[in-house]
Amino acid sequence: MxxxxxxxxxxxxxxxxxxxxxxxxxxxxxxxxxxxxxxxxxxxxxxxxxxxxxxxxxxxxxxxxxxxxxxxxxxxxxxxxxxxxxxxxxxxxxxxxxxxxxxxxxxxxxxxxxxxxxxxxxxxxxxxxxxxxxxxxxxxxxxxxxxxxxxxxxxxxxxxxxxxxxxxxxxxxxxxxxxxxxxxxxxxxxxxxxxxxxxxxxxxxxxxxxxxxxxxxxxxxxxxxxxxxxxxxxxxxxxxxxxxxxxxxxxxGGNNNFIVLNDADVDQAVDSALFGKFYHQGQICMAINRIFVHEDIYDEFAEQFIARAGKLKFGNPAEQDTQVGPLINRDQVDRILKEIDATVEQGAKVRLGGKADGNVLEPTVLTGVTNSMPLAENEIFGPVAILIPFSSDEEVVEQANAYPFGLSGAVHSANIEHGTNIAHQIQTGMIHVNDQPVNDEAHMPFGGEKDxxxxxxxxxxxxxxxxxxxxxxxxxxxxxxxxxxxxxxx
Known part of the structure; x- marks a missing residue:
């Protein structure tokens, strides 16, 4: 060869x-x-x-x-x-x-x-x-x-x-x-x-x-x-x-939703969210863009997610145990840093990371985010997670469908039928219950709706x-x- x-x-x-x-x-x-x-x-x-x-x-x-x-x-x-x-x-x-x-x-x-x-x-x-x-x-x-x-x-x-x-x-x-x-x-x-x-x-x-x-x-x-x-x-x-x-x-592109209902297994949801957000630095069309968490378990989820995201190893991708490597070029880093700043200016708070060394952007988590802030509105395509609270099924479905994208998504619930019911309402080509959105199998239909x-x-x-x-x-x-x-x- x-x-x-x-x-x-x-x-x-x-x-x-x-x-x-x-x-x-x-x-x-x-x-x-x-x-x-x-x-x-x-x-x-x-x-x-x-x-x-x-x-x-x-x-x-x-x-x-x-x-x-x-x-x-x-x-x-x-x-x-x-x-x-x-x-x-x-x-x-x-x-x-x-x-x-x-x-x-x-x-x-x-x-x-x-x-x-x-x-x-x-x-x-x-x-x-x-x-x-x-x-x-x-x-x-x-x-x-x-x-x-x-x-x-x-x-x-x-x-x-x-x-x-x-x-x-x-x-x-x-x-x-x-x-x-x-x-x-x-x-x-x-x-x-x-x-x-x-x-x-x-x-x-x-x-x-x-x-x-x-x-x-x-x-x-x-x-x-x-x-x-x-x-x-x-x-x-x-x-x-x-x-x-x-x-x-x-x-x-995608602006993929990760929805955590109030009856979800928080530990399992955190596992899924860490993979779906930070795998390949979030540079995946299917990667999580918005993490919606029911207000009843928002604080519990946020604390676990932030603590565990802080343990991800980032840096040299050639090292066997590195979990988050570099973005493809500096333009991508600068674009994301600007959107972090713009989102913070509108009231969000950086709870983890937010800094870059060369093309390596630290795993970053923001809370206090709303669905209209820049990081929620735009495809992030990087290792930045945003946590958005919601109070009802109707509210989260409306917010999830607010943007003209529909590639992948996920819903977490202890009640499979409840989770599946929400999944049916999300306008997307692919969606997964009690998993994360980054799924691709060679024999299954892969593609999106809308934009x-x-x-x-x-x-x-x-x-x-x-x-x-x-x-x-x-x-x-x-x-x-x-x-x-x-x-x-x-």
Whole structure:
């Protein structure tokens, strides 16, 4: 498996990008330069899409066992290079070893699920309203899929589009996030090259959004754009794709609720909240944004949560027991610090943390927060927890649904039916009772409502997204067309 990631990958070749600009990839904790890549420009993108379109024609015809064999070989290559991949996640994405190991496992599960897809391209034979006719429905590959991968879970969130796309007979062009070009793209070029994927089916263009960001969407070749990232960028992609009548699969931002009802097991709720808030420094679309706690148990929950959050180890992500590592870059740190200050100015109180050293922001907890304060209104995407009291089911449901996001969430209650009833009322694509919102299983539908995105990833649902249906009918006996045609025989 190739480990030099200083070049882009087009049509089965590692080449220098044609742009005048270079992409410097640095470790977010140490600032060390990891690799510099000559960026791709529009001509490289065009070459990649054309190569993908040409290669896809034969790949779509490939026997299912051969498609599956490539996916299974890629899985084998990943397992053989587990330590290398985890090391790249730690040093490039700022992942703790704990998080990188879990992300690797999730990526393996995606490949295992995708390996079943070549045999799940099911069609149907249906009756017809016409005598002697047979209706057939075929499931076909879309063609070429453009993928824009994010920097927070780059390995997992890239492979969840790459593997299903290839397994269903499509070709791929991927543009990884500028902060994670290796773990979000170039690693997969190396993995699938080693797995024997035919040339042209997977292309990785490392480039700046300002240079090729729009073109990866508007280029005439891709039939679907798969994007994971912020809601503003997702809306822009949706507009561009809609103008060209392309399909989109968009997994966007969240303002996820964690609701603790008055009959909840406080200790269990604190466990869940610590994981759902501080895992990967809160840089997860599913991470808890607002923690709503019933006023009857608010003080008890707050004291336990603050005490235990204060024991989380933060700092160097390469140390095995670190639980909270660095944010991806300093811009993210400064943004969050400003929102902490703005929230405090409106009456909230910092009970823990609130300081940063380089890109490492301490686990931070604020109380006295209301649902209209900046940290409640905006997606935090960092290790900052806000505790909001509520007095009734009606109040918390109203507040939880107040913002135009609906990705994930959680409800804690000793009464499963009570918790489930509240969960049904939250406008979200995913929600979990007596757990936390950061859940992703390769066979379950993943996606949001409202401003949190369109479509669903994983399992049979991504199979629907990445394929298209064709109705083909066969008239087995002569059809009579009535007076429209009969009159022409005279």
């Amino acid at each position: 190739k480990t030099d990631f200083s070049k882009i990958y087009i049509n089965g070749e590692w080449i220098q990008g044609s742009s005048d600009s270079q992409m410097k990839n640095t470790n977010p904790f140490t600032g060390e330069e990891l690799v510099t890549t000559q960026a791709a420009d529009k001509s490289d993108l065009d070459t990649a899409y054309k190569a993908a379109a040409e290669a896809q024609v034969e790949w779509a015809k490939e026997l299912p066992q051969n498609k599956r064999a490539v996916i299974e070989k890629a899985l084998e290559v990943m397992q053989e290079n587990k330590e290398l991949i985890i090391d790249w996640l730690v040093k490039e994405a700022g992942s703790t070893v704990i998080k990188a190991t879990v992300e690797f496992g999730a990526s393996i599960n995606i490949l295992k699920e995708a390996a079943t897809f070549p045999y799940r391209m099911e069609g149907k034979i249906l009756p017809s309203q016409q005598a002697g006719k047979e209706n057939r429905v075929y499931r076909n590959a879309l063609g070429v899929i453009g993928i824009i991968s994010p920097w927070n879970f780059p390995l997992h969130l890239a492979i969840r589009s790459i593997a299903p796309a290839l397994a269903t007979g499509n070709a791929v062009v991927i543009k990884p996030a500028t902060d994670t070009p290796v773990t979000g793209g170039l690693l997969f070029a190396s993995i699938f090259e080693a797995a024997g994927l035919p040339k042209g089916l997977l292309n990785v263009v490392v480039g700046r959004g300002s240079e090729i960001g729009d073109d990866i969407v508007t280029h005439p070749t891709p039939r679907l754009i798969s994007f994971t990232g912020s809601t503003p960028v997702g809306k822009r992609i949706g507009e561009l794709a809609g103008g060209a009548l392309k399909k989109t699969a968009l997994e966007l 949190s995105g369109l479509g669903r990833f994983n399992g049979e649902w991504v199979l629907e997204e990445f394929t298209t249906l064709k109705w083909l009918s066969v008239q087995h006996q002569r059809r009579e067309y009535g007076p429209f045609v009969n009159n022409t025989r005279k």
